[in-house]
Amino acid sequence: MNILSENDSFIHLSAVKNKTATRAEFVGRIITMDNDLAPVARQRVLVLLAVFLALVNTALAQKSSDEPYPTHPIRLVVASAPGGGSDILGRLLARKLTDRFGQQVVVDNRPGAGGIVGAELTASAVPNGYTIGFVSGSITVQPAMHRKLPYDVIKDFAPVTVLVSLSYVLVAHPSLPAQSVGELIALAKAAPRSILYASAEIGSTSHLSAEVLKTLAGIDLLQVPYKGTAQALNALLAREVSLGFYSAASTAPLLKSGRLKALATSGKKRMVALPDLPTIAEAGVKDYEFISWLGIIAPAAVPRTIVTRWNRELVAILSQPEVKHQLTDMGYEVVGNSPEEFARDIRLELAKWAKVVKAAGIQPE
Numbered sequence: 001m002n003i004l005s006e007n008d009s010f011i012h013l014s015a016v017k018n019k020t021a022t023r024a025e026f027v028g029r030i031i032t033m034d035n036d037l038a039p040v041a042r043q044r045v046l047v048l049l050a051v052f053l054a055l056v057n058t059a060l061a062q063k064s065s066d067e068p069y070p071t072h073p074i075r076l077v078v079a080s081a082p083g084g085g086s087d088i089l090g091r092l093l094a095r096k097l098t099d100r101f102g103q104q105v106v107v108d109n110r111p112g113a114g115g116i117v118g119a120e121l122t123a124s125a126v127p128n129g130y131t132i133g134f135v136s137g138s139i140t141v142q143p144a145m146h147r148k149l150p151y152d153v154i155k156d157f158a159p160v161t162v163l164v165s166l167s168y169v170l171v172a173h174p175s176l177p178a179q180s181v182g183e184l185i186a187l188a189k190a191a192p193r194s195i196l197y198a199s200a201e202i203g204s205t206s207h208l209s210a211e212v213l214k215t216l217a218g219i220d221l222l223q224v225p226y227k228g229t230a231q232a233l234n235a236l237l238a239r240e241v242s243l244g245f246y247s248a249a250s251t252a253p254l255l256k257s258g259r260l261k262a263l264a265t266s267g268k269k270r271m272v273a274l275p276d277l278p279t280i281a282e283a284g285v286k287d288y289e290f291i292s293w294l295g296i297i298a299p300a301a302v303p304r305t306i307v308t309r310w311n312r313e314l315v316a317i318l319s320q321p322e323v324k325h326q327l328t329d330m331g332y333e334v335v336g337n338s339p340e341e342f343a344r345d346i347r348l349e350l351a352k353w354a355k356v357v358k359a360a361g362i363q364p365e
Contacts, residue, residue, distance in 0.1 A: 069129055069306055073104040077125075078134040079118025080200070081111035081228025085247030086294055088330070089163065090134045096317045107134075111228040114138050114203035116149065119297075123151040127301035132310065133157070137292035138204050140349035144357040145203035147364045153350065159342035160296040160310045163318065164332035167267025167291050168209055168245040170280065171260045176242045181217075181264045181283035184243075188219035196222045197243040198232035202365075206232060208353075209245040209266055209290040211360045217285050236260065245290075248273050248331025266290040273331045293335065295342060307339055 074097075078090040087109060094105040110118035115138040122133030143153060151157075170181070176195075178184040188195050199207040202225050214221055224241050226232040229250060236244045237259060248271060254260040264280045265271050268289045280288040296314060298307060317323055318336040327334055337345075357364075 069309065070101050070103040072130065073106055074101070074129070075108050075131045076105050076134055077108050077110050077118050077122050077131060079110055079115040079122075079136065079139075081230050082109050083230030083233075083250070084200075084228060085166070085249040085330070086134065086136055086229075088249050089294055089327075089332070092323075092326070093134075093163070093314070093317065096323070097313060100313050100317070112201070114142055114145070114201040114207075116142055116146075119157075120150045122297060123156040123299060125299050127299040127303075129298070129302055129306035129310075131299070132160075133297045134294070135297055136205060136294050137349065139297075140346055141205070141208060141353045141357070142203055143350060144354045145362065145364055153346060156300050157297040158300050158302050158307050159339050159346060160298055160307055161314050161339065162293045162295040162335040162337050162342050162345065163314065164327055165291055165293045165335055166247055166332050167265050167271060167279075168205070169248055169251050169255075169265055169271075169274065169277070169331070170213075170243065170245055170263045171236070171251050171255070172243050172263055173236055173239050173241075174258065174261055175239060176261075178263070179261070181278075181280055181285060184263060185217050185219055185284075188217075188221060192220040193222050195243060196224050196241040197245075198224050198226060198235045198241040199244065200229050200232055201225055201227070204229075205290075205292045206245045208356065208360070210243070211362065212290055212356065213280065213285065213288060215360050216288050252330070271331050272328050272333075293345075294332075311339055 076090060076094055076097075078087055080086040087107070090107050094107050097105040110121055112118070115135055119133060119135055119139050119142075122131060122135075125131035139153060142149060172178065172184070176184075176187075178187050184195075197210050199210060201207070202223075206229060207223060207225065210221060210223065213219075221243065224232075224235065226235055229246065232241075232244055233246060233250060233254075235241050237254070245266060251260060251262070252273070255262050262274065262277050264278050264283050265274060266280055266289070268279065268281070268291070270277065270279060270282075280290075296310060298310070315336040318327075318334050324334050
């Protein structure tokens, strides 16, 4: 039995291929017909509807990948507040990418919830390559910190590349009577919960780096969370708190001017930018190592050609001698890996941080 006449044939597949039909036209026709269909016929209609929409999405994706890219400005969503290390690097890359793409790449700062706000915006964006995300390693921490997130880190993003890896500098206000990690630990043990440290939101790298130190050193420091890294750094400068973990990029001028002092770095090896500063492990906290990264992601359904283009352009920028030199001075180690390598790293990081958060005794929200 024919459910439909030839004139009501669901907007022929030739129209799909030619992209002349729209979802609205098709769904509108289905709604008009719905009341006239028997239950069995209606079920068949719904099956055909699902097939049609799948074909439309495939056609649109093919159309997107065939079009020149980019043809208009691109939004780079930086999941942190202005003024921090991520923002500094994001703006540097935006300038370079603008030159290479021939279209403006505009930084859109979206701080909040340890990077969740910016990541959610990226995940839900139209997957056409005109909204791209700039995220930190905290994106792999948040699943361990929250029972429910508005996105799935594996399913909702297309990894592009890890730009840089970085360790952090443990810095203190000059008024703190400790000149080393050893002295800090002694001070904290003598007066538990008397030393305040600033961090960005709960679950941020500046939060977890301090929590891991607390666990391994057997001390109790009090966290004071702020909206972003820049605000946390300002709090330290204002002496609202005594300590904090920050990138070398955001603290270098403050260390040179004497407004802050550095106690150690968080990595496995010393920073090239601060060769005389010991690591926390060297200073006596065995097995301490805290390294993060900054990277580029896109919405999951972005055409592969766009992911490949972004990866190629970014790797080329990171390979420029002046860029590598600038990033090294900022305390970064250039990476520039492939999308496949980045995807593998994300899976490994998710497993690692689940263990770290559990060991630190942090309860998911």
